[in-house]
Amino acid sequence: MDALHAKYPFFEGARDAVANASASLPTLVAEDAPAVERARERVERALLEGTVEPEDGAFTGTDGRVEIRSELLSYPIARILVSLLDSEPAIEKYAAAEAATALDRLRTDLDADDGLRSTPTPRIDLDDALEEFGLANDVRAEPTRGSREPSHYWVAVGPYLRFTSPSWGASWRLVNRALADGAVRVSREELLEVLGAAIEARVREGLPFELDADEGIAPDLESRVAALKRLLSERTYTGPIDVVAPALFPPCMTNLIEKAERDVTLTAPESFALMAFLVGIGMTPDEVVAFCADTSLDAEGIRYQTEYLRDDRGTQYPPPTCETLANYGICHNEDDHMRVAPDPLSYYETRVEEADEVVDWREEHGIGGDESGSNDRASRSEQPDEKQPNGEQPSDEQPSGEEPDPTAN
Ligand code: SF4
DSSP states (O other): OOHHHHHSTTSHHHHHHHHTSSSOHHHHHHTTOHHHHHHHHHHHHHHHHSOOSOTTSOOOSOSOHHHHHHHHHHHHHHHHHHHHHTOHHHHHHHHHHHHHHHHHHHHHHHHHHTTSSOOOOOOOOHHHHHHHTTOTTTEEEOOOSTTOOOSEEEEEHHHHHHHOOGGGOGGGSGGGSOEETTEEEEEHHHHHHHHHHHHHHHHHTTOSOOOOGGGOHHHHHHHHHHHHHHHHHHOOOOOOOOOOOGGGSOHHHHHHHHHHHTTOOOOHHHHHHHHHHHHHTTOOHHHHHHHTTTSSOOHHHHHHHHHHHEETTEESSOOOOHHHHHHTTOOOOGGGGGGTOSSHHHHHHHHHHHOSOOOOHHHHTTOOOSGGGGGGOOOGGGHHHHOOTTSOOOGGGSOOOOOOOTTOO
């Protein structure tokens, strides 16, 4: 079984590999094979954390045959689970997470291909990826001197319009692009984002699908589907706290910000955790870009990630739990405060509630104001003046008790 198929399970070749696998999907499900549990993990992490990488570390394709087989077969089973969840927003989030994970893997492959690192992992190059999505003839590299990798490419207008969206930002609008001979100029990173959109469309295709009642898969997966639904409905995220007080951030987030300020590139889980936290405390994409202006995080990447994380009512993804961050080496559980709260956002909320006076970073720096109703933001620094004569806070300053459906857009 080809490890590349497990690494990129939405490739056409991977479908054939699944079709030719020794056991059918109904049999695997009935036997509760390891691929079934990995599929559940895939969906759970997609919905809650925006990635489908295994919890215990990224899949590289250098694992044993059993793990490779399990990784490959978990993909079609995950698609069955997502279909059974019967939630359009869940499908969108799942497809986006598969695409985000695949892009991370592709970037790692390309770094290796550039000679920046030496690794024996099975990998693809950019031409393979373009070929897979029928883009080989639609993308040409800008000539470079010597053997350097091209920094820019020209993408035919048709595919460019098909796979990009003006909602990605003004810089993606055709009017703001160099255009020549029916092709649009993009940077290498932008080309990867176009590929990400192609991957997402491929994953999204055909979901949800009806299961053949005779196969018996749905009853065998019933408990896992119920657990996923329960997990989603039990999320008690109450909406952004909407105050930015860096001095009260939990140590994990402070460490990540300081690391980025030293111009060190954050890993994908680190960047995801930080963005989810900043969005979770109510920051808009513009505010996050301003907040991270002097760091290794680039504005385009921040916008892409924060807009993915954010929905109309705030954040769709609470930051990963302390336990998950500990597994990634992001949390060092300073002062054993994992006892205080299960995730960085809860910990921060506790600190804000306990603080005597909190000055919002955005107000200090004159940032934000009208996006997503932030004019309504209550300045914690003003709280003492807004107390009622009896010393109690006015009730409309309390965080909303509304618990949005985390699967809803
Ligand atoms: S215990 Fe939680 S909040 Fe504290 S540093 Fe670790 S991950 Fe952050």
